[in-house]
Amino acid sequence: MAGNIIKRVFRFYFDGFKNMTYGKTLWVIILIKLFIIFVILKLIFFPDFLKKNFSSDDERSNYIIEQLTK
Amino acid sequence: MDAIDISLVNWSRGQFALTAIYHWIFVPLTLGLSFIIAFMETIYVRTGNEEWKRITKFWMKIFGINFAIGVATGIILEFEFGTNWSNYSWFVGDIFGAPLAIEGIMAFFLEATFIAVMFFGWNKVSKKFHLASTWLVAAGTNLSGLWILVANAWMQYPVGMHFNPDTARNEMLNFWEVFLSPVAINKFIHTITSGYVLASIFVIGVSSWFLIKKREIFMAKRSMLISSIFGITSSIVLISSGDSSARFITDIQPMKLAAIEGLYEGKKGTGLILLGALGKSENYTDDNKTWKYSFKIEIPKLLSYMAHGNFNAYVPGINDLVNGNPEYNIISVQEKIERGRYARNILADLKKAKDSGNTLKYEELKKKFHDPDFKENYFRYFGYGFLNNPGSIIPNVPMSFYSFHIMVMLGFYFFLFFIIILICLFTGKIDKWRWLLRLAIISVPLSYIASQAGWVVSEMGRQPWVIQDLLPTVVATSHIDASTVQVTFWIFAVLFTVLLIAELRIMFRQINIGPKYGGKEHV
Numbered sequence: 320m321a322g323n324i325i326k327r328v329f330r331f332y333f334d335g336f337k338n339m340t341y342g343k344t345l346w347v348i349i350l351i352k353l354f355i356i357f358v359i360l361k362l363i364f365f366p367d368f369l370k371k372n373f374s375s376d377d378e379r380s381n382y383i384i385e386q387l388t389k
Numbered sequence: 390m391d392a393i394d395i396s397l398v399n400w401s402r403g404q405f406a407l408t409a410i411y412h413w414i415f416v417p418l419t420l421g422l423s424f425i426i427a428f429m430e431t432i433y434v435r436t437g438n439e440e441w442k443r444i445t446k447f448w449m450k451i452f453g454i455n456f457a458i459g460v461a462t463g464i465i466l467e468f469e470f471g472t473n474w475s476n477y478s479w480f481v482g483d484i485f486g487a488p489l490a491i492e493g494i495m496a497f498f499l500e501a502t503f504i505a506v507m508f509f510g511w512n513k514v515s516k517k518f519h520l521a522s523t524w525l526v527a528a529g530t531n532l533s534g535l536w537i538l539v540a541n542a543w544m545q546y547p548v549g550m551h552f553n554p555d556t557a558r559n560e561m562l563n564f565w566e567v568f569l570s571p572v573a574i575n576k577f578i579h580t581i582t583s584g585y586v587l588a589s590i591f592v593i594g595v596s597s598w599f600l601i602k603k604r605e606i607f608m609a610k611r612s613m614l615i616s617s618i619f620g621i622t623s624s625i626v627l628i629s630s631g632d633s634s635a636r637f638i639t640d641i642q643p644m645k646l647a648a649i650e651g652l653y654e655g656k657k658g659t660g661l662i663l664l665g666a667l668g669k670s671e672n673y674t675d676d677n678k679t680w681k682y683s684f685k686i687e688i689p690k691l692l693s694y695m696a697h698g699n700f701n702a703y704v705p706g707i708n709d710l711v712n713g714n715p716e717y718n719i720i721s722v723q724e725k726i727e728r729g730r731y732a733r734n735i736l737a738d739l740k741k742a743k744d745s746g747n748t749l750k751y752e753e754l755k756k757k758f759h760d761p762d763f764k765e766n767y768f769r770y771f772g773y774g775f776l777n778n779p780g781s782i783i784p785n786v787p788m789s790f791y792s793f794h795i796m797v798m799l800g801f802y803f804f805l806f807f808i809i810i811l812i813c814l815f816t817g818k819i820d821k822w823r824w825l826l827r828l829a830i831i832s833v834p835l836s837y838i839a840s841q842a843g844w845v846v847s848e849m850g851r852q853p854w855v856i857q858d859l860l861p862t863v864v865a866t867s868h869i870d871a872s873t874v875q876v877t878f879w880i881f882a883v884l885f886t887v888l889l890i891a892e893l894r895i896m897f898r899q900i901n902i903g904p905k906y907g908g909k910e911h912v
Binding site: 355384 | 450472473478479513557558740873876888891
């Protein structure tokens with residue numbers, strides 16, 4: 320029963336993607352975009368400043384308090 | 390305080406503005422078109438008329454293109470928070486956590502699940518289930534906006550939280566106070582209805598192009614009918630919520646109100662500037678950037694009414710807000726700076742006491758952060774403690790003024806435009822008045838300009854604050870090199886421009902093809 324539902328859901332998506340026309344172009348754009356955003360931009364250009372420079376929340380808190388009070 | 394790297398602040402602001410502006414090109418059309426499609430499909434399901442199915446599928450195709458190109462462009466804003474705006478991100482603390490988590494879990498999955506049914510489910514699921522999926526996509530899309538706008542509203546009107554001096558983070562005390570803050574509700578209504586108006590203009594513009602080309606006449610006229618009715622209804626709500634905004638801004642961001650009206654000297658019975666141009670005043674210098682009207686057309690006493698519901702009420706000007714006005718209980722910025730510095734010093738003393746192990750003093754100072762008098766009269770001005778010059782609380786007046794007036798004028802124009810379109814549809818003149826069809830096409834970019842101008846008013850008008858009265862923008866940035874922000878700024882500029890070109894090319898091609906599917910029933 321459960322297997323049948325999974326099979327039907329799979330067929331639903333499989334047929335949907337297979338029969339796409341211009342949607343395939345859109346998926347190519349989406350995948351390229353997601354690769355640029357999550358792999359190139361996030362990993363190379365957008366590290367989390369506080370996570371990268373401090374190892375604990377206490378250190379991060381102390382740093383920010385220093386920023387706010389000096 | 391360390392010397393602030395203004396170049397870093399400006400590039401970080403520029404990058405955030407660039408990302409937000411590009412993101413907002415895609416969002417409003419998604420918000421509005423999702424509902425227009427749902428209306429169209431509802432008519433199809435109720436009437437069984439295959440023409441309505443064709444119409445629905447055509448606009449669904451346009452929706453799909455816009456959704457696909459725009460999806461995930463907002464994620465970049467969150468990257469920027471962590472990299473460029475770490476002081477801000479930390480200070481905001483838990484406030485954004487709840488709304489953004491709910492957005493991720495609820496709205497995203499709602500969209501992701503039912504959008505597949507919407508596009509792949511024709512002839513595979515029942516008509517009613519398909520229709521329900523279309524409505525759920527519309528609801529999910531708009532709910533996504535809700536959580537972001539709640540977060541933005543909190544920055545304009547921080548409520549429902551407590552500042553923890555040990556962690557330097559704001560902690561949510563009352564979710565409902567944050568979620569149901571009047572600013573959040575009003576901002577949500579105003580923003581999503583602006584998306585509905587934009588989408589309605591878009592559909593009318595594209596339909597007008599079909600009418601000019603004498604193609605798809607039935608589809609074009611039916612689409613215009615749905616959109617003009619949706620546009621009129623949305624415009625009424627949009628204008629009403631804009632009117633409510635004036636009252637909220639009067640109370641919580643009076644400087645923004647003064648800036649968008651270019652009002653320097655407060656008075657009773659203040660008029661609303663209908664149209665005007667600003668020029669530099671005689672005493673304009675780099676330190677004193679005051680502007681005066683080169684010309685203006687004013688509706689007498691209307692601003693007082695909009696702000697206070699009373700035609701003779703007093704509306705403070707920029708100079709009153711900077712210098713203070715005891716007659717109207719307006720505290721000067723200098724006084725607020727002193728109080729903000731006192732709150733900052735308390736925080737500094739608390740940290741020293743904690744570091745030196747002086748428990749008694751630490752406990753005594755910590756109590757202050759729970760003391761209503763300290764919170765209401767000192768900590769609420771915490772951000773002023775970073776300012777050196779009272780004049781620095783004045784936002785960019787010309788930009789605020791022109792953005793606001795462009796938004797308002799276009800907003801009223803769109804309302805009138807929808808009514809004219811509807812009348813022409815009923816009187817059968819829509820095909821004959823080609824100038825109106827051309828105007829409809831020109832109105833499409835104007836709707837984007839109005840929508841973007843609204844955000845410029847909201848975000849530029851609240852400067853210098855990133856969180857109203859608590860954290861100035863200049864303090865919110867990370868200590869990183871400005872050159873790294875410059876590099877990513879240009880990467881984004883190229884990436885988003887490529888995406889926009891791709892969207893326009895694919896969209897124009899599909900519009901040109903029209904509601905034809907080459908025998909295929911799929912996207």
